[in-house]
Amino acid sequence: MMVHALRALLLWLxxxxxxxxxxxVAPALLQPLAGDDPDARVAAVAALGAxxxxxxxxxxxxxxxxxxxxxxxxxxxxxxxxxxxxEGAETIVVNNRLRTAIAAALSGMDLMAPQAARRxxxxxxxxxxxxxxAQLPLARRALAAETDDxxxxxxxxxxxxxxxxxxxxxxxxxxxxxxxxxxxxAQRPLLQALLDNGAEPDEEVRVAAAQALAALDSRQRRADLxxxxxxxxxxxxxLLLAALGLAITFGLMGVINMAHGELLMIGAYTTWLVQTLFxxxxxxxxxxxxxxxxxxxxxxxxxxxxAIERTVIRWLYGRPLETLLATWGISLMLMQGxxxxxxxxxxxxxxxxxxxxxxxxxxxxxxxxxxxAIIVFAVLVTAAVWLLLNATRLGLFVRxxxxxxxxxxxxxxxxxxxxxxxxGLGSGIAGLGGVALSQLGNVGPDLGQAYIIDSxxxxxxxxxxxxxxxxxxALGLGELNKLLEPxxxxxxxxxxxxxxxxxxxxxxxxxxxxxxxRSVE
Amino acid sequence: xxxxxxxRTALITALALLAALLPVLHLAFPPEHALxxxxxxxxxxxxxxxxxxxxxxxxxxxxxxGILSLGHAxxxxxxxxxxxxxxxRAIGRDGVHGSVLPDFMVFLDWQELxxxxxxxxxxxxxxxxxxxxPGVLAFVFGYFAFRSRIKGVYxxxxxxxxxxxxxxxxxxxxxxxxxxxGFTDFRRILGHDITAPSIRAALYLAxxxxxxxxxxxxxWLVASRLGRILxxxxxxxxxxxxxxxxxxxxxxxxxxxxxxxxxxxxxxYVPQVGIVNPSEMxxxxxxxxxxxxxxxxxxxxxxxxxxxxxxNGLKSWFTAAFPDLWLFALGLLxxxxxxxxxxxxxxxxxxRRRPPPAAxxxxxxxxxx
Numbered sequence: 001m002m003v004h005a006l007r008a009l010l011l012w013l014x015x016x017x018x019x020x021x022x023x024x025v026a027p028a029l030l031q032p033l034a035g036d037d038p039d040a041r042v043a044a045v046a047a048l049g050a051x052x053x054x055x056x057x058x059x060x061x062x063x064x065x066x067x068x069x070x071x072x073x074x075x076x077x078x079x080x081x082x083x084x085x086x087e088g089a090e091t092i093v094v095n096n097r098l099r100t101a102i103a104a105a106l107s108g109m110d111l112m113a114p115q116a117a118r119r120x121x122x123x124x125x126x127x128x129x130x131x132x133x134a135q136l137p138l139a140r141r142a143l144a145a146e147t148d149d150x151x152x153x154x155x156x157x158x159x160x161x162x163x164x165x166x167x168x169x170x171x172x173x174x175x176x177x178x179x180x181x182x183x184x185x186a187q188r189p190l191l192q193a194l195l196d197n198g199a200e201p202d203e204e205v206r207v208a209a210a211q212a213l214a215a216l217d218s219r220q221r222r223a224d225l226x227x228x229x230x231x232x233x234x235x236x237x238x239l240l241l242a243a244l245g246l247a248i249t250f251g252l253m254g255v256i257n258m259a260h261g262e263l264l265m266i267g268a269y270t271t272w273l274v275q276t277l278f279x280x281x282x283x284x285x286x287x288x289x290x291x292x293x294x295x296x297x298x299x300x301x302x303x304x305x306x307a308i309e310r311t312v313i314r315w316l317y318g319r320p321l322e323t324l325l326a327t328w329g330i331s332l333m334l335m336q337g338x339x340x341x342x343x344x345x346x347x348x349x350x351x352x353x354x355x356x357x358x359x360x361x362x363x364x365x366x367x368x369x370x371x372x373a374i375i376v377f378a379v380l381v382t383a384a385v386w387l388l389l390n391a392t393r394l395g396l397f398v399r400x401x402x403x404x405x406x407x408x409x410x411x412x413x414x415x416x417x418x419x420x421x422x423x424g425l426g427s428g429i430a431g432l433g434g435v436a437l438s439q440l441g442n443v444g445p446d447l448g449q450a451y452i453i454d455s456x457x458x459x460x461x462x463x464x465x466x467x468x469x470x471x472x473x474a475l476g477l478g479e480l481n482k483l484l485e486p487x488x489x490x491x492x493x494x495x496x497x498x499x500x501x502x503x504x505x506x507x508x509x510x511x512x513x514x515x516x517x518r519s520v521e
Numbered sequence: 522x523x524x525x526x527x528x529r530t531a532l533i534t535a536l537a538l539l540a541a542l543l544p545v546l547h548l549a550f551p552p553e554h555a556l557x558x559x560x561x562x563x564x565x566x567x568x569x570x571x572x573x574x575x576x577x578x579x580x581x582x583x584x585x586x587g588i589l590s591l592g593h594a595x596x597x598x599x600x601x602x603x604x605x606x607x608x609x610r611a612i613g614r615d616g617v618h619g620s621v622l623p624d625f626m627v628f629l630d631w632q633e634l635x636x637x638x639x640x641x642x643x644x645x646x647x648x649x650x651x652x653x654x655p656g657v658l659a660f661v662f663g664y665f666a667f668r669s670r671i672k673g674v675y676x677x678x679x680x681x682x683x684x685x686x687x688x689x690x691x692x693x694x695x696x697x698x699x700x701x702x703g704f705t706d707f708r709r710i711l712g713h714d715i716t717a718p719s720i721r722a723a724l725y726l727a728x729x730x731x732x733x734x735x736x737x738x739x740x741w742l743v744a745s746r747l748g749r750i751l752x753x754x755x756x757x758x759x760x761x762x763x764x765x766x767x768x769x770x771x772x773x774x775x776x777x778x779x780x781x782x783x784x785x786x787x788x789x790y791v792p793q794v795g796i797v798n799p800s801e802m803x804x805x806x807x808x809x810x811x812x813x814x815x816x817x818x819x820x821x822x823x824x825x826x827x828x829x830x831x832x833n834g835l836k837s838w839f840t841a842a843f844p845d846l847w848l849f850a851l852g853l854l855x856x857x858x859x860x861x862x863x864x865x866x867x868x869x870x871x872x873r874r875r876p877p878p879a880a881x882x883x884x885x886x887x888x889x890x
Contacts (some may be wrong), residue, residue, distance in 0.1 A: 161887050256674050258808075315860055320674045321589045322859040325815060328808050329855020336848035453685050453804065491689050495592050498686035506665045509675065 010271045025055050028075070033063070033092055034070030040098075042101045050138045057109050063354055066103050068092045069101075108135055111142035116151060122156035133165035141475025167342070169202040174221040176205060183340060188216055192490025221366045228482050234371040236478025237378035237441065240471060242451045243458035244385060245430030247470040249423055251459050252402050255313055256324040259331035260455060261448025263427045267297040267434020268443045269338060287352040290435070304334075305427020307418050308387045313423065331448070339445045346444035357438065374436050381432055386467060389424070398422050457501050463511025473512060477501075529823065537733050540566070544722035560721060563839065566792055567725040570732050571790040573829040575734055576813040576824060579781035583811065584819035585743055586775050587755030588672070592680030594806035595687050596655035600787030601664055601797040603692075605704035606638065607647035607886040608792060610716070612708050624706070626700040635697045645712055651788035652781050659780030660773065667772045672758070681804050692801035703798025710792055721793070727836050728789045732826070735782055739822050752773055812851070818865025826868055 029047055032040035045063070049054045059078070062068045067079045069089040076092070079085055094102070110122030119142075126135065139162055160182060163175030176194065179187050183377040242264060251259045257263075271293040278289040304419040308330055316323040351370050358368040389395040400408040401418045409415050437447065458477060462469030477497060484493035504512075543558050544568060550557040575597050609623040618627040620632065638644045662683060666676060695699035744746050753761045754768050761768060769798050790799045800806075809832075816864045817828020832854070839847040862868055 039641065205736060216826055257676075312856055312860065321677065322863065324589070324677065325808070326856045326859040329852040329859075331852075332848045332855070333852035336845070336852070340845060373769075389854050453682060457682060460675065462677060472604075491693050495686045495689050498682050502686075503665075505671060505675065506669045507677055509671050 009461060025051070025053075025059055028036055030059065030076040031074050033068065034074040034076050038095075038097065041098055045098065045105050046102040046132070046135075049108045050135070057106065060106055061110075062093060063092065064099070064106070066091055066094065103128065104132070106140055111138065111155070113121075116148045118146070119146070119151050120154070123151055123158060123195055126158055127154060127161065128153050129166060131161040133162055136162040136166065153182070156186070158412035161187065161190065164194070169205055172202065173205045173208045176208040176212045180215040182327055188213070191216065210393070224486075226361075228486065229479065230346075230367055230371070231481035232366075232473065232479035233375060234478070234483055236475035237375045238436065239454055239458050240378050240474035241374070241381060241436045241471055243432075243434035243455040244381060245426040245428070245433060246455045246459050246466060247462070248426035248429065250456070251462075251464045251466065251470065252398065252421070253426070254320065254464075255317075255423065256320050256327065257308075257313075257426075258323055258324055258328040258452065259308065259334060259448075260430055261450070261452035262331045263301045263305060263430035263448070264434040264451055265338065265443075265445065265448040267431030268333070268349070268447055269342065269347070269434075270297040270300045270431065270437045271438040272349050272443055275349060287354060290352055290439075290497050293435050294432060297435045298428040299431075301431025301434065302424040302428030305430070306424040308427075309420050309423040314419070317419075331452075333444045335448070342445075344445060346442040349438040349443050353437055359397040370439050374439065375434055377432075381429065381466075382471060385429060386411070389467070393419075394421065398425075457498070460505060461501055461511055466511070469512045522663075533733070533736065533823070537729065540570075540729050541726065541853065544725050547679030548718055548722055549846075557842070560718065561729035563721055563725055567721075567728050567793045568790065569830050569833050570725075571786045571793070572813065572833055573826040574732050574735055574786035574789070575783050575810055576817070576825040576829040577739060578779040578786065578812045579810050580819060580822060580825035581739055581742075581782070582776055582779045583814060584821070584825070585748065585755060586751045586772060587758075588772065588776065589674075589677045589802065589811065590680045590776075590779075591677045591807045591811070592684035593779070593810050594804075595680075595802050596659060597787040597790070597800075597810075598687075598691075598797065598801035599655045599658065599807075600651040601791040601801060602652035602698060602704070602787075603647050603784070604788040604791045605707075605797045605869075606641040607644050608707040608710065609704050609780075610638075610642040611710060612706065614746045615708055616706070616775035623699070623704075625694075625702065629694060635812070643644065645855075648788065650879070652785050655780040655784035655787075656777050660777045661777040663773050664769075664776050667769050667776070676744070683806065684802050684807055684824075685804055687806075688799050688802040691802065691842065701798065703796065703801075704791070705796040707792065707795055715792060715795075724793050728793070731785055731789060735785075736822060744821070747771065755831075761878070809851075812855055812858070816865055818867035821865070821867045824865050824867040 025048070029044060029051075032044040037039065045060065048060055059068065062078045068076060069079050069085050069091050071086060071089045077086070077089070080093070085091070093177060095169075103125075107122050107125050110118050111126075113119050113122070123142075126139075135161065139155060139158045143152065143159055145154055146152045156178070160175045160178035163171055163178070166172050167177065176191065179191060191209050191213045195206060195213070245263065246257065246260050249260065251254050271290070272317050274293040274296050275286075276291045278286050278292070308327070312326050312330065315325060340453045357371055357372040358366040359372065360366050387395075387400060397408070397413050398420050398421075400413055401415050401422075405415055434447075437443075437451070441447075454477075459470055461477065462471070462473035480500070481493055481497055484496055486497060487493075532886075543563055546556055546558040547560065547563050552559070575593060578596075579593050582590055604727045606889070612623070614621060614625045616627075618624055619752065620627045622631065626634070634641075641650075661678075666679065671679065690696055691698050692701060707715050709715055710720060743751070747784075750761065750766060750771050754765075754771060758768055787797075787801075813828040813832050816826065816832050817826065818824030832851075835850065835854075836847060839850055858865065
């Protein structure tokens with residue numbers, strides 16, 4: 001649309017000076033366009049592109065739109081607004097090859113555009129295309145004039161890439177060195193090609209290319225390792241969020257809650273409900289729905305947990321195996337209940353806008369914002385739980401009841417109420433975990449099933465009743481999983497982890513952080 | 522003392538004879554006859570008997586020894602897979618691709634059988650596998666677990682993790698057991714058409730024989746000195762240790778035996794149902810087995826069988842009549858059984874006959890805090 005308007009304007013202006021040669025462009029540059037030599041025509045287009053002036057752009061656009069004509073004596077001009085031509089002139093025919101060249105030249109010209117976004121897009125497009133040595137002067141000029149850091153980095157890479165095709169071996173060597181310093185994995189084939197089929201005649205350039213390749217590879221390895229570590233950290237914080245609630249209900253209270261996964265699911269579905277409500281009633285504040293979803297998910301899951309505790313679990317204290325079966329029954333009913341209410345299909349929970357995208361580090365490594373947000377969230381929730389347990393009156397009561405129920409009862413703690421609140425707290429934290437999970441993957445009735453075994457593994461591995469153990473176990477398992485994955489594949493890594501835990505528990509039945517005791521049990 | 526025992530023996534004999542009558546009715550009468558038993562009913566009861574055998578095995582470890590396994594579906598599935606390997610080989614060249622290799626291997630472009638498929642064309646070798654693979658796995662796993670004195674919920678959770686890991690393993694195509702789809706499309710067993718009524722009846726009778734045999738074995742076992750010690754492990758393991766017994770070998774024996782029985786149940790299950798895939802190993806299946814025992818009454822052998830038939834009968838009825846309600850019903854069953862009838866259906870009957878004498882119950886040791 002804009003292009004059309006611009007063109008109309010330009011043509012209207014040009015029409016005044018009826019069909020004269022375009023101003024600001026040397027006629028000698030245009031002449032080959034009127035000729036028959038296809039190579040010369042392509043070269044002329046490239047030369048126009050390298051000029052990168054608004055006038056050159058006008059000519060190229062006219063050519064693209066079949067509005068450029070040539071007179072019998074090879075004078076080139078732009079047709080009038082209504083396509084009128086001077087006597088004896090003919091429109092220049094543009095074939096596909098020439099069209100490609102025009103498009104490339106025009107996109108190259110965007111490098112000089114006033115808007116940073118357009119310059120960025122142009123640089124990206126040129127990096128994706130085959131390097132063309134004719135673009136070198138243009139890229140250099142653009143680099144010299146560029147002020148935006150992101151675009152500068154891309155342009156420097158572009159200069160290095162196009163420099164590989166230069167005539168002068170010294171320039172080519174410089175270009176390979178630059179590529180080695182700047183490039184990522186995408187530049188590897190270019191350098192490899194220099195070494196492979198004897199394409200590069202100069203010995204020094206080949207040496208430089210080999211060094212550049214080595215530099216690229218080592219940087220790539222470092223980036224990969226950093227990537228795996230980050231993914232491990234991210235998986236670890238997901239595991240931590242999923243297991244933290246269980247660390248309270250199972251770790252502190254000793255309740256085997258097989259419905260824990262379904263409490264995560266309830267949290268995720270609450271997030272979805274809040275999102276739906278925001279969409280309908282507060283579409284302007286949609287990006288903030290997560291903030292509302294956090295307390296909602298905590299409250300819903302905590303209420304569900306307290307209801308479960310009062311109706312079922314309360315009667316089964318001291319009978320862990322029966323608790324396991326009863327809570328499994330609850331989990332089946334919750335799953336089927338959600339399926340009946342919301343359907344068996346996954347529901348769609350969208351990341352808020354501020355969570356999409358990512359942070360680019362080490363050249364090619366992208367750290368998605370939603371992963372970073374979840375790591376931060378895991379830290380916050382863990383800190384809050386720790387404070388709650390160790391610095392509040394409720395936490396004091398919780399610890400008292402868990403350590404010596406009878407004595408706590410004697411000094412007036414209402415143990416039944418504390419049981420209910422503790423279980424509600426663990427369930428509410430599971431709800432918060434559900435909010436986090438909803439931002440990463442599918443939200444469906446089976447969501448909890450995927451996490452229940454992992455959560456138990458984390459708590460058992462960390463040592464029952466130890467918050468620090470849970471944190472370390474979750475992060476350790478996450479890292480181990482992600483470091484094994486590139487070696488063995490995702491499924492084998494997962495199996496390896498499970499077997500590792502089974503063996504580990506054989507060796508240290510009390511987990512990483514055992515409380516010392518004298519019990520024979 | 523002897524009276525209820527003889528009564529039970531008579532009851533078992535009568536039920537077994539009644540069950541043995543079904544295939545006779547199936548073969549003797551034409552389909553339109555009133556006394557005809559359909560192939561569907563026969564397969565259904567045969568399937569239930571396999572479940573009952575697995576429940577019996579689980580009751581031995583949970584009801585009598587106090588070890589709750591959440592991984593028995595794994596042993597069941599391993600037995601099923603072992604027999605399935607034979608059945609896959611017995612298809613021969615009649616598969617979709619007309620190759621000697623099982624279809625899924627042709628699909629994966631494998632040129633020859635992997636090493637662990639060697640000799641699986643022999644029926645008896647596969648039967649041995651169906652017993653040995655669950656047995657050896659259970660022995661090795663149990664040895665390390667019991668030696669480290671892992672018990673209670675910890676044991677339950679790691680058995681669940683084991684079954685889960687194996688399920689993931691079997692879901693992989695590269696593992697060599699048909700991946701997602703598992704084994705199916707069986708055609709022959711020992712040279713006979715697997716869908717023929719006489720073969721169905723034979724499989725049914727074999728299942729019945731194994732079930733009755735296992736029941737007799739278990740009854741003898743739990744009444745023996747060994748059985749007494751197992752119940753001692755369940756009720757007061759520390760006391761048993763102080764008396765000089767090492768619970769390790771007793772537990773290991775009953776655990777391995779249970780896995781073997783479960784493997785046999787799986788091996789009998791697969792030709793009657795005609796399919797086995799990794800979802801047989803899922804944690805949900807293991808827990809469902811536990812509820813069969815709980816519903817019937819843990820610690821009573823007949824209860825395990827009764828529970829398997831009751832729950833699966835309910836399941837068949839519910840999933841046909843109200844498919845959406847089945848999981849609600851099953852969930853409610855879990856809750857009600859654990860809360861209201863900890864001794865299961867048989868417990869209700871026993872309680873009415875002789876009210877629970879509080880003195881007889883061994884004093885429960887207070888859970889170590």
